[in-house]
Amino acid sequence: MLAIENLKVEIDGKKILKGISLEVKAGEIHAIMGPNGSGKSTLAAVLAGREFAMVTEGTVTYMGKNLLDMPPEERSKEGIFLGFQYPIEIPGVSMVNFMKTAVNEHRKHKGLEPLSASDFLKMMRDKKELVEIDSKLANRSVNEGFSGGEKKKNEIFQMAMLEPELAILDETDSGLDIDALRIVANGVNRIKRPDTSAIVITHYQRLLDFIVPDVVHVLYDGRIVKTAGKELAHELEKKGYDWIKKEVDKNNLS
């Protein structure tokens, strides 16, 4: 589904990603972990098409197409969803209006008629139930005045509405209490279909108890320095990143 090949990215002339290669097959869940500032969000942003990060080398192929050539809204309509680490507030724009516009853009892309108002509202209701989100949130402006946890749940709600092929969730678990964590994880599991994939960026093993990854990567200083099965997450939880950093630094020296 997604193939990243030797991806190098700079921000303001500073090298942030230093040659990332990663393949996500249909149906797989990949977890990406790694210390603060290692480049996880940058990778997510590049995949979603944010322009401040400049790709200097490498390729990204998504469903056989050159992803880096597509404008961000095209990527969204082709099935890439980014759950933001810091969801953006848009005062004055109601969630209903926002989602209706988004859903209908996606439908147009697929050659479908826009949903009628009543069908759309029914869809909203169903998805709210699916991800157990507070009904009232959907009547407010996009993320405006939402608590940290509410914003994260709202990301999952939007994901449920857009039914992506590839979901990239950037620390959707941060700032959630244990009940909210369960709700978010359940939501993700319910939305996932057998052939859709997810990249889950997280600092905590506990999320991966709910969303079980096929592969765990460690990103450090712009490189993927370790890839293994889900047991790697447990090890990191126990031992932290120091041992990996040491390993990497030692290799760099030799």
Place this chain on the structure above:
Amino acid sequence: MGKDKDKIISEVTSGEYKYGFYSDIEMEQIPKGLSEDVVRIISKKKNEPDWLLEFRLKAFRHWQTMKMPEWANLIIPKINYQDIIFYSAPKQKAKYESIDDIDPELKKTFDKLGIPLEEQKHLAGVAVDAVMDSVSVKTTFRETLAESGIIFCSFSDAVKEYPDLVKRYMGTVVPYTDNFFASLNSAVFSDGSFCYIPKGVRCPMELSTYFRINAASTGQFERTLLVADEESYVSYLEGCTAPMRDENQLHAAIVEIIAENNAEVKYSTVQNWYPGDKNGKGGIFNFVTKRGLCRGENSKISWTQIETGSAITWKYPSCILKGDNSTGEFYSVAVVNNHQQADTGTKMIHIGKNTKSTIVSKGISAGQGQNSYRGLVKVLKNAMGARNYSQCDSLLLGDKCGAHTFPYIEVDNQTAIVEHEATTSKIGEDQIFYCNQRGISTEGAIGLIVNGYAREVINKLPMEFAVEAQKLLQISLEGSVG
């Protein structure tokens, strides 16, 4: 923003001003220039009574003693009044008796503007006075309205048919000495609308005036006089457009509203005069005096304006709250894009007891546009319990535009409560990206955000026009982020 986005945006910029066409209609015009003779000619052309000619001449003589005011936050090129045609009218038989007498070209023009002159074609529930250049060409539903005693006709007809009403009210809210452009208008005004709602009548349909500038080198100077007698209600809307031209054209209008005891007037404007081209060439100078007098107790006047057009807009629809418990409202969205300038706002003058006013101003600046809010809240000595709430927001798109706020508050009564809130925000790149990531294009995102921002004001418009206004906002901001 990045190159790709710039490209997409510049492609959308091709969204041109939709109403910029010119109609080839046989016109009757007087030569360029302004003098006492010109004032007399205009009055004569309209077969006016002596009292009105006297009014015009007094205004003209007063205007000659005045200087163009310079306090606005605007850069206005010098206007040569000798280079303007002050009277220009589509040639017509005496007065159109039936729709068939109207020049087909004229009918076509208004059809194209979405303002059909045939009643049966019209939006249900909207009566229109259609004004082209210096004259009113047709007022629809006149007869239907007359059945409930409502007078809705061109100003010229009102002078002929209801001289007492016109004489009683004209100039009582905006005297001919009021300001430079009001004096000019009082001297040379050509036509406009007149409306009288009798006691206890709720006007059963929206009334509206559609102003069209067509001829080159002309100025448009119309007057609207709207009187709501006791216990009456009316909702009134004006719209306006003009052809695209490289020269600037002057529009200096007067609107006067009088609300008697328990009367309510809602006055809405969708102003879409030609704004000039992307480099700031051409466009209308829109210098307008609009004022309402809440003369009666419990009366209410509400101004709603969507200002998207004109090269320069300079207007302050105001309320004089004279009657006890009367209410004034001002809801405004003013957009400037490219090189447009606007200095607009309101004045709320609290004279009566327990008078209330609300001001909601939403400025949107894009391109190199400059947008100023200027508002005065004045509470006089005897206005016990007066209340004002003002909210004044500015939204910036890009970093070459400007937003400015000039609130003036003068309170002479200690029981008054005056609140003022102001915010400035920018459409952030991160907001646009967030929308993009959900599948919404950059133009779509700007449309959503701007309409969300302006919603509180748009919701005040009559339903039929709210949708139109939303589209207009989006069009006038096309290509404005980059």
